[in-house]
Amino acid sequence: MRRDRQRLSDILEALDWIARAISGRTETEFLADETLCYAVSQKMTIIGEAVSRLSPELTTRHKSVPWPDIVALRNILVHEYFGIYWPLVWQTAADHAPALRVEVAEILRTEPIE
Secondary structure, three states: OOOHHHHHHHHHHHHHHHHHHHOOOOHHHHHHOHHHHHHHHHHHHHHHHHHHOOOHHHHHHOOOOOHHHHHHHHHHHHHOHHHOOHHHHHHHHHHHHHHHHHHHHHHHHHOOOO
16 A cells, blocks of 8 residues: 555656646647647646545645645546646646645655655
8 A cells, every 4th residue: 555655756756747748838839739738637637646545644734735626636637538628737737736846845855754
């Protein structure tokens, strides 16, 4: 069974992939590249799945992280497949993912977790 530390590492890995994938691109370029859109959404799904499996103790200690919103986006990406609003995926990748990366890295650095 994967533990919190492994799941947080999975989240960081996916966030780093997203950052590399969209680096130097504009929203217009992102939206025009269907393959990239779906690849980024897959990484966001992985992030949401990992977040949904973090222990309640960990997520409760770090309430500043929008854990429920991350899981909600995962649910939209998985269940509303044909209704995905791609500008929201871009905004999440470009604006919110870097901040999440900082928060998750800090949790990994400071938390005595397995």
